[in-house]
Amino acid sequence: MTVSHQFRQARDRFVELLENHNSLEREWEALFTDFPFILTDCLSLGIEPAQLIPCRTGRAEADFYFYPRANDPLSRYGVIEIKRPNTAILNTPRKDVILLSSDAATAVAQAQKYALDLGASTCKMSTQSVVLGSPYHIIVIAGMSAEIARKVTTELHSTQFRRLIPSDCRLTPFDVLLASLKSRTPPVVHVVSPWPTDMTSTLREAGGFRRFGFAPRQMHVTTCTECGQKTEVPFKPSEGKPLFCRECFAKIDNDVKE
Numbered sequence: 001m002t003v004s005h006q007f008r009q010a011r012d013r014f015v016e017l018l019e020n021h022n023s024l025e026r027e028w029e030a031l032f033t034d035f036p037f038i039l040t041d042c043l044s045l046g047i048e049p050a051q052l053i054p055c056r057t058g059r060a061e062a063d064f065y066f067y068p069r070a071n072d073p074l075s076r077y078g079v080i081e082i083k084r085p086n087t088a089i090l091n092t093p094r095k096d097v098i099l100l101s102s103d104a105a106t107a108v109a110q111a112q113k114y115a116l117d118l119g120a121s122t123c124k125m126s127t128q129s130v131v132l133g134s135p136y137h138i139i140v141i142a143g144m145s146a147e148i149a150r151k152v153t154t155e156l157h158s159t160q161f162r163r164l165i166p167s168d169c170r171l172t173p174f175d176v177l178l179a180s181l182k183s184r185t186p187p188v189v190h191v192v193s194p195w196p197t198d199m200t201s202t203l204r205e206a207g208g209f210r211r212f213g214f215a216p217r218q219m220h221v222t223t224c225t226e227c228g229q230k231t232e233v234p235f236k237p238s239e240g241k242p243l244f245c246r247e248c249f250a251k252i253d254n255d256v257k258e
Contacts, residue, residue: 007185010035014178018085028082028141029054029063039064039080042180043139043172046076062114066137078137079118081111085174089143090151090161098157100164104142108169111138115168138169145173224248 013031017023032039036049045052047066055061062079088101100108115136152161165171219232224245231245 004186006035006037007181010038011178011181011185014038014181018174018178021086023084025063025082025084028084032064032082038177038181039139040066041184042177043080043170045137052080062111065114065118076137077118078139079111079114080139080141081107081114083107083140083142085142085144087142089147089171089173092151096154096156098151098160098164104140104171107140107142108138108166108171111140111169112166136168138166140169140171141174141177142171143173144175146175148173226251 010031013035017027017031033054036052039045040047040049040052045066051066053065053067055063055065063082064080065078066080067077083103087103087107089104091099091101093099099105115138118136148161152158219234220236221230221232222237222243223229224231225242226244226248229245231243233243237243
């Protein structure tokens, strides 16, 4: 499977899941496990897809970990927490007050804990080691950007929202991630080649149109209006409409051009 095909397949599955308003977290985890480049490339993590490791189902750990490269223990490491597109991100208890929803706040707090645990000891799920003091990254994928646009409507709201998200955490809505994936998906290119002038005779000599899956055009016998000779046209003649053989048509066309 080519890279282009992988990206298109990942995009199509992403769109299908996003259109299903009842999609489950485990379905999203399966998608990102099958196509880890959605996270590594579209989130610009600066790591290879092979460095992204999914958590085993049922364990109290982040959904995905990524570790430093073997030859660079100071490179990026961190965790990714996956929620659902219909997860609420913000609450507005008052007109000028916005807060993280309980689901979003819990996801951020859990991801922070998992990242700290990851940096405090040797990685249990990988042979790679993490050097204390190297920067870790926390990413929470949840909700949709439309909710944020609907609730963050003033400069005060924007300031509050920025302060709600820890500096080491990035909250990415699902539709923003999809937009990034679409921008990286190569388009399907259809190449249209001109039909060679000698193709008709070549096909006939090789055994006819039908042998190659082409149906020959039905020809109709008629009389040339100019010279009165019999000729064939690839359409059913209409009564009263002038028709010309090849020679007369070429002559008339030349006269018009002159």
